[in-house]
Amino acid sequence: MNTRAILAIARKDLKVAIQNKGVVLPIIILPLVLFVILPWIMAYASSFTETTGASNDIGELLARMPAGLLHELSGFAPNQQLIVFSLVYMLAPMFLIMPLMVSSVLAADSFAGEKERKTLEALLYTPITDQELFAAKLLGSWTTALAVTLLSFIVYAVMVNAAGWQSIGRIFFPNWMWIALVVWVTPAVAGLGLVVMVFASARAQGFQDAYQTGGLVVLPVIALMVGQVSGVMYFSLSVVMIVGLAIWLIDAVLLWFASKSFRRSQLMTKF
Amino acid sequence: MVSPVIQTSSLTRHFGEIKAVDQLTLEVQAGEIFGFLGHNGAGKTTTVRLLNGVIEATSGEARVLGLNPQTQGSALRARTGVLTETPSLDERLTARDNLSIYADLYNFPRADVSARVHFLLTEFELAERADEKVAGYSKGMKQRLALARALLHKPEVLFLDEPTSGLDPVAARHVNDLVEHLARREGCTVFLCTHNLVEAQKLCDRVAVMEHGHLVALGTPSDLTRQYVKRLDVDLEVDPTQIELVLQIVQGLPQLVSGPPKQKKDMLTLTLSGRKAIPELLHILVQKGLHVYRLAPQEANLEEVYFALHGNTQ
Ligand SMILES: Nc1ncnc2c1ncn2[C@@H]1O[C@H](COP(=O)(O)OP(=O)(O)O)[C@@H](O)[C@H]1O
Ligand SMILES: [Mg+2]
Numbered sequence: 221m222n223t224r225a226i227l228a229i230a231r232k233d234l235k236v237a238i239q240n241k242g243v244v245l246p247i248i249i250l251p252l253v254l255f256v257i258l259p260w261i262m263a264y265a266s267s268f269t270e271t272t273g274a275s276n277d278i279g280e281l282l283a284r285m286p287a288g289l290l291h292e293l294s295g296f297a298p299n300q301q302l303i304v305f306s307l308v309y310m311l312a313p314m315f316l317i318m319p320l321m322v323s324s325v326l327a328a329d330s331f332a333g334e335k336e337r338k339t340l341e342a343l344l345y346t347p348i349t350d351q352e353l354f355a356a357k358l359l360g361s362w363t364t365a366l367a368v369t370l371l372s373f374i375v376y377a378v379m380v381n382a383a384g385w386q387s388i389g390r391i392f393f394p395n396w397m398w399i400a401l402v403v404w405v406t407p408a409v410a411g412l413g414l415v416v417m418v419f420a421s422a423r424a425q426g427f428q429d430a431y432q433t434g435g436l437v438v439l440p441v442i443a444l445m446v447g448q449v450s451g452v453m454y455f456s457l458s459v460v461m462i463v464g465l466a467i468w469l470i471d472a473v474l475l476w477f478a479s480k481s482f483r484r485s486q487l488m489t490k491f
Numbered sequence: 492m493v494s495p496v497i498q499t500s501s502l503t504r505h506f507g508e509i510k511a512v513d514q515l516t517l518e519v520q521a522g523e524i525f526g527f528l529g530h531n532g533a534g535k536t537t538t539v540r541l542l543n544g545v546i547e548a549t550s551g552e553a554r555v556l557g558l559n560p561q562t563q564g565s566a567l568r569a570r571t572g573v574l575t576e577t578p579s580l581d582e583r584l585t586a587r588d589n590l591s592i593y594a595d596l597y598n599f600p601r602a603d604v605s606a607r608v609h610f611l612l613t614e615f616e617l618a619e620r621a622d623e624k625v626a627g628y629s630k631g632m633k634q635r636l637a638l639a640r641a642l643l644h645k646p647e648v649l650f651l652d653e654p655t656s657g658l659d660p661v662a663a664r665h666v667n668d669l670v671e672h673l674a675r676r677e678g679c680t681v682f683l684c685t686h687n688l689v690e691a692q693k694l695c696d697r698v699a700v701m702e703h704g705h706l707v708a709l710g711t712p713s714d715l716t717r718q719y720v721k722r723l724d725v726d727l728e729v730d731p732t733q734i735e736l737v738l739q740i741v742q743g744l745p746q747l748v749s750g751p752p753k754q755k756k757d758m759l760t761l762t763l764s765g766r767k768a769i770p771e772l773l774h775i776l777v778q779k780g781l782h783v784y785r786l787a788p789q790e791a792n793l794e795e796v797y798f799a800l801h802g803n804t805q
Binding site: 228239337339345 | 540566571575581588597637
């Protein structure tokens with residue numbers, strides 16, 4: 221593997237991508253809303269429901285939750301449980317949107333965007349091999365998605381503890397489930413966003429087109445969110461480990477197919 | 492004998508029903524400027540792609556610098572440079588970045604990269620705006636930058652796909668001068684795809700004429716004109732008082748002069764049956780006591796070859 225060439229292309233893709241508003245805006249706005257504004261709203265909403273006696277409804281919501289979750293929450297006083305439930309468990313699946321969105325938006329710019337800008341042809345005339353080019357394009361988007369996600373996690377951790385401080389009075393975030401989520405599931409989910417976008421880009425005419433098709437990849441994450449709110453399952457450490465494993469396996473299969481179809485001759489004849 | 496730099500035998504590429512390149516057999520020698528002529532859709536770009544191992548041949552063989560493009564593409568592309576039909580530059584990056592990235596891709600010695608990039612930017616008159624985004628460049632500047640990029644790693648063979656199409660005459664002349672310099676001074680072999688016949692005539696040592704994927708003619712520009720352009724126009728200047736006489740004489744020489752002469756001021760243009768008719772005609776005119784100031788054959792050019800060929804195949 222020619223690491224110098226791979227790094228050059230990964231760097232170039234990033235340099236080009238950050239000049240696309242369609243890439244940068246969601247990367248800034250999404251974490252701002254999800255991980256900065258939302259924790260405060262949730263924390264205030266929780267304390268508001270306590271003082272107005274709406275806690276009966278909340279009690280009902282919690283009562284529908286799986287026993288395992290109730291057990292995990294039992295270490296907290298009843299007035300703290302809602303905050304912990306919403307900030308630690310409810311937002312966990314939403315967090316996965318972050319690596320998914322960042323990696324797919326970058327991949328859309330790198331694969332479909334490059335096609336749209338017609339800069340691929342000159343690259344294909346260089347000595348770089350098909351595998352190196354494919355690796356370079358994945359690597360740039362993937363590592364950036366991980367870096368941005370890790371940063372969002374740190375911001376979120378600070379925000380959650382700060383927002384919950386008034387009622388809980390100690391650092392309660394992250395727990396082991398969240399650490400597994402960040403270390404084990406996030407890279408897999410970022411990989412999923414990438415590979416799906418590679419397929420979407422192969423047919424798309426340009427960045428927007430690919431991004432719209434590939435955006436469907438958030439559906440499974442929404443399913444996880446719904447699953448948790450409805451009490452079908454909750455994000456326990458073991459669920460997180462299993463979800464992560466499943467996504468890694470899906471990644472491996474899709475990546476294998478994607479790398480097989482990423483051939484110079486095919487990329488070139490699509491012009 | 493030195494083996495040819497480019498060699499193809501029965502090289503063929505189909506796209507479904509379309510035979511983009513069909514049974515192409517040719518050789519290009521080291522240091523040549525080889526013109527590859529043809530209309531849009533003749534198969535020029537497809538041939539460049541085949542020769543660089545960027546697409547696969549349907550059948551047939553090719554060797555470039557002794558390497559097989561299909562199996563040794565990476566090693567081959569390290570030694571060729573390609574100027575693509577559209578400049579294929581990253582418009583969101585500066586000229587300097589566009590070049591530096593390719594230095595990494597060609598594994599150009601790190602210590603020499605910035606000097607090489609600087610040299611090329613200066614050579615191609617882009618140095619002043621080297622740190623501007625390419626999006627703001629004129630068409631000619633983009634083409635020069637793309638050419639600089641194709642030369643960055645000092646390729647042994649340079650493929651140019653319609654390098655001057657869409658450029659104004661000054662920019663086109665600039666590009667052509669560079670190409671000539673590269674081939675003549677630096678020994679680079681140039682494979683020049685073009686449909687500009689005047690340019691090909693001026694620059695190329697040999698040309699191939701392609702039509703619908705077929706090679707229809709191959710040779711030096713003068714070989715081809717001799718072979719394909721049968722008629723010969725000559726300009727004749729005599730004493731103005733003698734023009735009437737000339738017209739009379741010429742009418743009686745149908746075996747030498749075909750068709751009626753064209754007259755433009757004091758100059759006549761005659762269409763002769765061939766080169767051999769020139770001395771015969773001159774002999775007769777002098778014998779008849781005419782004062783011939785000038786009898787000059789017009790150089791047939793590739794354009795005429797091209798149209799002659801086109802007539803043949805239609
Ligand atoms: N990727 C492709 N898919 C289908 N047909 C193609 C493709 N590339 C080229 N062709 C066809 O092959 C023929 C030759 O094209 P090309 O090599 O681009 O010609 P030129 O460069 O001489 O204009 C044309 O008829 C063109 O439409
Ligand atoms: Mg072409």
